[in-house]
Amino acid sequence: MSLKKFLSTMIGVVLVFILVFGIYSLNITVSKAGSKKVKITLMSTKGEINSQLEDVAKSFSKTYPNVNLEIIPVGAGQSPFEKLSTMYASGNAPSISMIDPSDVAKFKSYFLNLTKEKWVKDAINGTLDDITFNGQVMGFPFAIEGYGLIYNKQVIEKTIGKFNPSTIKTRNDLENLFKKLQQKKVTPILISPLDWSLGAHYLGIAYGAQSKDMQKNYEFIKKLKTGKVNLQTNKVFNGLLDTFDMLRKYNYLKNSPLAGTYEQGPQLLANGKVAFWFMGNWAWPQIKDANPQNSEYGFLPVPISNDPNDFYNKAIVAGPSKILCIDAKNNSKAQQLAAKQFLNWLVYNSDGQKAWVYTLSIIPPFKNINLTPNDPLAKSIISYLKEGRTFRTPILPSDHWPKVGASMQKYLAGIIKRSQLYTEIKNYWLTVK
Template sequence: MKYKRLLISIFLVLFLINLGGGLFASSTKVKITFMSTKGEINQQLEEVFKNFSKDYPNITVELIPVGAGQSPFEKLSTMYASGNAPTIAMIDPNDVEKFKDNFLDLSNEKWTKDALKGVLDDVTFEGKVYAFPFALEGYGLIYNKQLIEKAVGKFDPNTIRTRFSLERLFKNLEAKKVTPVVISPLDWSLGAHFITIAYATQSRDYGAVKKFIADLRAGKVDLVNNKVFNDLLDTFDMLRKYNYLKDSPLAGTYEQGAQLLAQDKVAFWFMGNWAWPLIEEVNPKNRDYGFVPVPLDNNPNNFFNRSIVALPTKMLCIDTKNNSKEQQEAAKTLLNWFVYNENGQKNWVYGLNIIAPFSNVKITPNDPLAKSIVEYAKAGRTFKIPYAILPSDHWPIIGAYMQKYLAGRMDRKQLLTEIMNYWTKAK
């Protein structure tokens, strides 16, 4: 009888491991909380958590959404101040180090060995991994191929390799009464996504990019005369010349951008693959979309003119201060479910339209924007923004400057001077 019980116990343990790639055998019910900073997938996350609880009936996951306009850093800081930190916090890469003393060391987790090369670099400190890379995302100029070809004929996105070639297409579209582009005036889009391209494209050597940021902090960089910044702003000036919102540049919303693109009102939209669920909701019949890079200059051999931004943009961290050991183990089980359980992978990738940054996850989202990013990645034509070393207030402050520039309330010299002043005062 003793041996029979032992065999049953061993079988149960093996079953639980196979079920979710992790082990959570507690007979007591555990509730964990999940702070989400990706509002566009909150509804889908709720469904994913229900499916997870079907595999693990003793674990329930409560979603805590971060309000529109509130940064992940602000929200998490407030929750720690009130002694009510979430079990799992979804935050930006640059915030991980600021909170790492509150986070669980995940270095011994199996998935650290299966993570794609480089995705853990910015969340590893003194050899310890403090975050789970949740989403590989990319951004650039999303094109509506169906609309473009209806207006001007065959369109090959690989022909857009310079600012000149992009503007030539814009002119052709405008001649056919098609508005070329919309710029959504969101501070996070302008301050975290657009202008940061100028940091990343200073060099193909990431170490040199980090040194550039350090020199900015030290006041050693003259951005007014920096070629890359001026090149990128020349492109921005061209984009706003053909902007759907040029008469009221600050009036647009995120939802409006998706609607304009999906309803064939504009041919291009500066945004990332996270926008796909909204685009599809507006027009589920058209799936002919993809990315072209934001060109810096008129050199067709410039690597960055042929490449898009792609990197893990959201990290999941497990709290140790306000959550019990049981809650921490349950949180690890959820992460392992994503990576190693077939049902978990499908929920993660298909349910949330997430590109999983793990070598063992072979499936990719069914949406065209994700597929476009994967194509760029396979061709070695991606680069990453140095988010991990940007201050937490970068996107709201620099984004506000970019909004003024977009609206013509600040000239280029003023913009670049304000960015330099920001960095010399940055914490």
């Protein structure tokens, strides 16, 4: 071999060695960068699934072993707005905040713009409307939830025979059913005296049932803010409160209306102490735990009139109830990336989808997910959705449920009359900017 050929061969070997070593070094670098542990936190405002969320976090870490997801539960009775405000004030905001849709606008300057995320195109139509500002999507719709009158079918049919929910079309129909149950010594209903249940959910129906056109509902709220609405003559408010008056006649807590707790509800309903409970599908884990042998439950709408053709007598409230937002102020780029990975894991990973739907019993607001929760309450909501018998309530101010909820508690207990309740609701709206 000539010297020239020898040198050429050696140079080739050296170049190959440099190339291979370079790639190997690069792989080590990438591996080390990828192996860096990242801790992210999720502030949970759904106390009923906190333990299940812990399980979901562990499942997520199996897919992303370098990410440690910690669940931070919000204390019972504390609003998501108050908790998150405190955390931002201390400079210790969670990586992911689970908040009510009404709170997204208040914190949007702290959140990451998620408009370019893949899941935006897969979200069910309308589920991003309330969390999109100037074309920017500032949150992730976490759950479609619904509420109304949860019924225990086993208890009803054991007491009065076969029960067909579709026969209850008016307020009078519902009261006649209550009378039959009461005659057989079964207490018809439990009204839990929780300010969020009364102020956000029950009274929320009055705002959402003003019109099928959501824009008109928001116009109604604008008029409330300027004192241009006379609630005394409002058909929907009066109809809803007429129903409330009827419900409290048959209330399990009739003699001590403000003494109940949330935890009491699943026990009473699941064990047949009451036939109905005004609540939402988020209560399923506790209902199931209280009586694992019974899975025959469903929703009845809260009737607001005696017109059998009234749409709102056959529809329940259902829509996005909780939003996940990623912090852009107190969390690093690595933490923000890990938080995005968690959201994408829920939507696109088969284990993530199963954890979301089966472990958390949540109806995901995404078209690409075909799984259905096993629980009967979720199935009931899905049937209402498919039949077009749902409506949404407008976004209400964050302090609506504690303030107006307190007024509803007084009305429930008979401390104030309806005219006084209307005055308190009117005065509340006059303070809202």
